[in-house]
Amino acid sequence: MNRWTSPADVRDMLEKRWKRGDFLRAVLEEESVPNIDLPYRIRLSRPSSREMTEHFDDVRRWIETIRSFADRRGCDVEWKTVDHRQLGRNDVPIALVVPTIPHVASIIGAQNELESFRRQVTQLLSRLPETAAWIRSRPFDLLPLEDDLDRLIRFVEWMRGNYPSGMYLRQVDIPGIDTKFLEKYTGTLSAWLDLVLPAERIDRSYRAAKQFEQRYGFSRKPDLVRFRLLDSALVPAFAGFADLSVTATDFSNCPFIDRGVKRLFVVENDISALALSDTPDAIAVFGRGYYFDYLAEADWLAHLDVHYWGDIDTHGFAILNQFREYAPHARSLLMDRETLLAHRTYWTREPRPFRGTLERLTEHERTLYGDLASDTFGDNVRLEQERIRFGTVRMAVQGTTLSA
Known part of the structure; x- marks a missing residue:
């Protein structure tokens, strides 16, 4: 007893898949996501024939719990009719079917994340469609960017139309964008620029985030060498x-x-x-x-x-x-x-x-x-x-x- 799938188990299973980014990738709807088919079917661990005999009242309560959870969450239940020698015919739930990604988000309390992700995907892909591969590979990296997303996009758009050619990041003159802002997001910007800029604009001998300036044609603060004269x-x-x-x-x-x-x-x-x-x-x-x-x-x-x-x-x-x-x-x-x-x-x-x-x-x-x-x-x-x-x-x- 108590190995039967509970609503808490359902939430845990969905949350694990959510944290892997599978459901957010599916939001893009540009390619299939492995093992994510919608509606999303969750197989339930259910009572055995012996457990139905020995714990019939518990089984009935479990069935009602699953039914009630499905009704509240807008999910469907797959049933199987079981012919029991002593109890006769009984319908037992064998799977819970979650119809859409918003239903998944509702069950695990991630509605705000989902809405934020959708807004940002729409904004980013409408202006930088080349970043779809980045979103697909790192969906959760997009979520913290919402407040700064427009500025990040504007910098990449500026880079697409301008050649830095030896200028310093400090000389980039875009409203709302300063050196501190760019230094904060070199990792994200590098990933996007690698997708957006033509190959000849990228010096791949330099590492993306740590050598951002050299990689994309900017000048950087020169390295200083310190030495002492040991002979007066x-x-x-x-x-x-x-x-x-x-x-x-x-x-x-x-x-x-x-x-x-x-x-x-x-x-x-x-x-x-x-x-x-x-x-x-x-x-x-x-x-x-x-x-x-x-x-x-x-x-x-x-x-x-x-x-x-x-x-x-x-x-x-x-x-x-x-x-x-x-x-x-x-x-x-x-x-x-x-x-x-x-x-x-x-x-x-x-x-x-x-x-x-x-x-x-x-x-x-x-x-x-x-x-x-x-x-x-x-x-x-x-x-x-x-x-x-x-x-x-x-x-x-x-x-x-x-x-x-």
């Missing part, structure tokens, strides 16, 4: 500045060698980079994790003595591996087994270790990386560079000067 003798060649931030383009084009630079350190931790000093002919570049695009055009890098100093953990070696794509001759600094073991009391845990294959490491680096990745020293061991004793750092940096 270099300062006059850099207009008297010892700590500079320049665009990635300017950094790549800077004649560092002509200005006396012979040694370059990439240091991931800012305070560690600030603490370095008194190193002849050297500069320290403030690292930014996996981002090294600013070195793509720096041909002069091949002529410098280059060192990379990052954390001793799996991502530290993964970043070093990526850095060597731009500086194959780069040597790691303080990323060795001896340094790790000498600072055991400073170990912490790496939150999400990297487990991939790294092809650009030296034999010793690869062995240490493998031990970290396989938890040879313990679970997710890491030694962050700022935890290394500074006397050890000073000696290591001096050692690069002697070996240069």
Whole structure:
């Protein structure tokens, strides 16, 4: 008993299908939706012959509950006549038939969602019919857009008729649309623009939402590279500045060698980079994790003595591996087994270790990386560079000067 389908069970089944978006997709009526046929039939779990004998009063109440629920909700009931040896002939409900999507919405309390969806579908498809595929694949993403839908459509319409060609998003002059608004909706706008714009207007080498400007022809705020001069003798060649931030383009084009630079350190931790000093002919570049695009055009890098100093953990070696794509001759600094073991009391845990294959490491680096990745020293061991004793750092940096 009590395995019989109840009105609450019906609501739960419909709500699960609703949350999957199947009923909203069916609203489009442009293609069939798998397993959604209207009227929508829900098979009922019903009493067995034995249960009808032993719990006949409960069965009658259950039948009346289903009948009453169907009447209140405007649904139909499919019946089956059961011939029972003791009870005679009885009509038992075997399925509940929900005639339309509005009936589904009424049963689960989603009438407002349905009406909002219909309004927005009508508005969006009347102006940007190409977005039908997006609605079909992500119907619930449309629902929160109602208050801003007109502005979103107007921006896409503007893009369809205008070529940004190097302008900044800030320069888009459409009433009611500002940079903050566009930045809030780059994901949605990217999905629509990919469907609306011709292929030649989209640079697919850039990711849609995260590199929105580059993907659709806008200029973006230039990346800045920060570096410090570790030798005071270099300062006059850099207009008297010892700590500079320049665009990635300017950094790549800077004649560092002509200005006396012979040694370059990439240091991931800012305070560690600030603490370095008194190193002849050297500069320290403030690292930014996996981002090294600013070195793509720096041909002069091949002529410098280059060192990379990052954390001793799996991502530290993964970043070093990526850095060597731009500086194959780069040597790691303080990323060795001896340094790790000498600072055991400073170990912490790496939150999400990297487990991939790294092809650009030296034999010793690869062995240490493998031990970290396989938890040879313990679970997710890491030694962050700022935890290394500074006397050890000073000696290591001096050692690069002697070996240069």
